[in-house]
Amino acid sequence: MRLPIPALVLAGLLPAAAAAQPPDSEALARRLLNSQGCKACHRIEAAGAVTGPNLEKIGSRLSREQLRTVLANPQKHHANGRIGDFSHLQPGEIDALTLFLSNRK
Numbered sequence: 001m002r003l004p005i006p007a008l009v010l011a012g013l014l015p016a017a018a019a020a021q022p023p024d025s026e027a028l029a030r031r032l033l034n035s036q037g038c039k040a041c042h043r044i045e046a047a048g049a050v051t052g053p054n055l056e057k058i059g060s061r062l063s064r065e066q067l068r069t070v071l072a073n074p075q076k077h078h079a080n081g082r083i084g085d086f087s088h089l090q091p092g093e094i095d096a097l098t099l100f101l102s103n104r105k
């Protein structure tokens, strides 16, 4: 059986690094980092505050699943419960952010 590449990535058969982020997804992630106020608390791509953890190399510390949980978790809070999380975003938006962050290494 011949599986398409994304299915192999999802199945964990290919390293996540093989999941190149399409330019539009990267642009979406950058837009969200601004529109969702992430940089009010986090440093990323040489911009932003350091109230929260620096995200410049977050992809080498957290897996994609962990990143997803930080952004949209069952308790629906972020920053140790001080702000709501990002569960209100579309699944595709969460995907774009998760992939973008996991590529920061």
Ligand code: HEC
Residues within 6 Å of the ligand: 032, 033, 036, 037, 038, 039, 040, 041, 042, 051, 052, 053, 055, 058, 061, 062, 067, 070, 071, 078, 079, 080, 081, 083, 086, 097, 101
């Ligand atoms: C009001 C400040 C604030 C905003 C806005 C905010 N965060 Fe955070 N974030 C924090 C704090 C504080 C923590 C650490 C506490 C925790 O883990 O809950 C954190 C944790 C994280 C972590 C885990 C970091 C680690 O080292 O474990 C990630 C990833 C993250 N935020 C991404 C984002 C993204 C992406 C956005 C925007 C969509 C965002 N944050 C918006 C304050 C914020």
